[in-house]
Amino acid sequence: KAGVTQTPRYLIKTRGQQVTLSCSPISGHRSVSWYQQTPGQGLQFLFEYFSETQRNKGNFPGRFSGRQFSNSRSEMNVSTLELGDSALYLCASSLAVVGETMVSIPPIYNEQFFGPGTRLTVL
Amino acid sequence: AQSVAQPEDQVNVAEGNPLTVKCTYSVSGNPYLFWYVQYPNRGLQFLLKYITGDNLVKGSYGFEAEFNKSQTSFHLKKPSALVSDSALYFCAVRMISGNTPLVFGKGTRLSVIA
Numbered sequence: 593k594a595g596v597t598q599t600p601r602y603l604i605k606t607r608g609q610q611v612t613l614s615c616s617p618i619s620g621h622r623s624v625s626w627y628q629q630t631p632g633q634g635l636q637f638l639f640e641y642f643s644e645t646q647r648n649k650g651n652f653p654g655r656f657s658g659r660q661f662s663n664s665r666s667e668m669n670v671s672t673l674e675l676g677d678s679a680l681y682l683c684a685s686s687l688a689v690v691g692e693t694m695v696s697i698p699p700i701y702n703e704q705f706f707g708p709g710t711r712l713t714v715l
Numbered sequence: 716a717q718s719v720a721q722p723e724d725q726v727n728v729a730e731g732n733p734l735t736v737k738c739t740y741s742v743s744g745n746p747y748l749f750w751y752v753q754y755p756n757r758g759l760q761f762l763l764k765y766i767t768g769d770n771l772v773k774g775s776y777g778f779e780a781e782f783n784k785s786q787t788s789f790h791l792k793k794p795s796a797l798v799s800d801s802a803l804y805f806c807a808v809r810m811i812s813g814n815t816p817l818v819f820g821k822g823t824r825l826s827v828i829a
Contacts, residue, residue, distance in 0.1 A: 596758070625816065634821035635759075635805060648816045682758055704817060706751075706758035 596685050596707035604713045610671040613710045617664050617685030624666040625704060626658060629680040641666055673714045680709045717742040719808050721820035728796045729828050736791040736823045738806030748789040749807040750780055759805060765789060796827045
């Protein structure tokens with residue numbers, strides 16, 4: 593089974609531009625989460641989507657947005673880029689989210705599988 | 716709110732020696748606890764998790780972790796370190812009930828010296 597894929601792997605942008613990152617989850621996974629990883633702040637949660645609905649949102653400004661499509665693929669967008677947005681953006685997929693009740697899968701099956709990340713550099 | 720602390724930014728250990736990477740957590744209910752490892756230029760790889768049951772959890776690559784509810788800790792251990800274990804290790808917590816995201820610690824860099 594193919595893992596989580598993220599495109600592009602590397603991206604260089606300048607301040608003020610906007611960027612869109614893409615994530616394709618493992619086949620059958622309906623939950624996608626996004627994280628920002630920086631050396632100083634570690635891994636910070638951005639959003640979590642399940643069945644095209646945003647279930648959770650981290651403490652990031654409105655310049656950061658996301659969405660999920662009917663095939664569970666997800667995109668995140670950052671507008672008006674700032675130097676501090678330079679980071680590794682990680683996407684993770686899982687079968688379900690905590691609290692989700694599924695007939696055949698217990699709600700605890702929210703183990704997340706991570707993609708390789710997109711390295712964004714803002715100049 | 717939930718939080719995770721990894722008190723050591725860096726842990727150095729000699730190959731063949733036991734290793735411990737520390738993690739303490741804070742949640743208002745019962746936790747799910749996870750350990751992930753990140754190799755250079757790679758995403759995070761799942762190592763092990765504690766959901767319920769036995770406090771000693773065994774995971775991938777010979778790693779194990781012990782859940783200690785009274786000390787709110789979930790330290791990662793391995794009896795004999797390998798040079799290939801050198802990587803960045805993340806502890807994470809999520810509440811069992813409610814709709815809350817996974818919260819990560821800042822990571823601990825493990826260096827195993829030959």
